[in-house]
Amino acid sequence: MKNREKEERIFIRIQKHRKESWKKLCSQKRISLSSLIIDSVESRIFDDERRKILAFIEKQDNIFVKIETNINQVAKIVNAQKFMNVEALKGFNEKLKTITELKEQQNKVFTKIYYLIAKNC
Known part of the structure; x- marks a missing residue:
């Protein structure tokens, strides 16, 4: 208001x-x-910078939604086959670990961004 x-x-x-x-x-x-x-x-943060930040956050969210969709597809295939070879499982676990680390880093960045935006409102 x-x-x-x-x-x-x-x-x-x-x-x-x-x-x-x-x-x-x-x-x-x-x-x-x-x-x-x-x-x-x-x-204060300029309005154009605020728009860029929000676009960045939305883009990041879309990327992780795609990754989550791919994970669900892999899980569906494995459930249907009732089997996953050891190499594929190791690779999948490594990717999950990387995604988890990236998500944690993203959340830290978002926390800082939200703090800066709130501070400037």
Whole structure:
């Protein structure tokens, strides 16, 4: 919910080329000039960076969903055959171990990201 306080205007003087440069940066980042200035002054994460972070999190989640689907497919095949050779089992266990380690690292990164986002809201 937006803050219902009356907004104030601040007028600043900058060179025209600097203003154009800032506007170009805002256009590239798809943020407003006000957002650029306020977030910079308050050391907050820019809206475009927040969007990139959320897209990254969604992409990571999709990758792990695909991996989990593959694991389920392997389990279905093994259950149907009632057999899995030792080499395939070792390889499968190594991949599961790697996935578990990656998931733990991802969760640590996500915890830090959420902390930074929450701190900047």
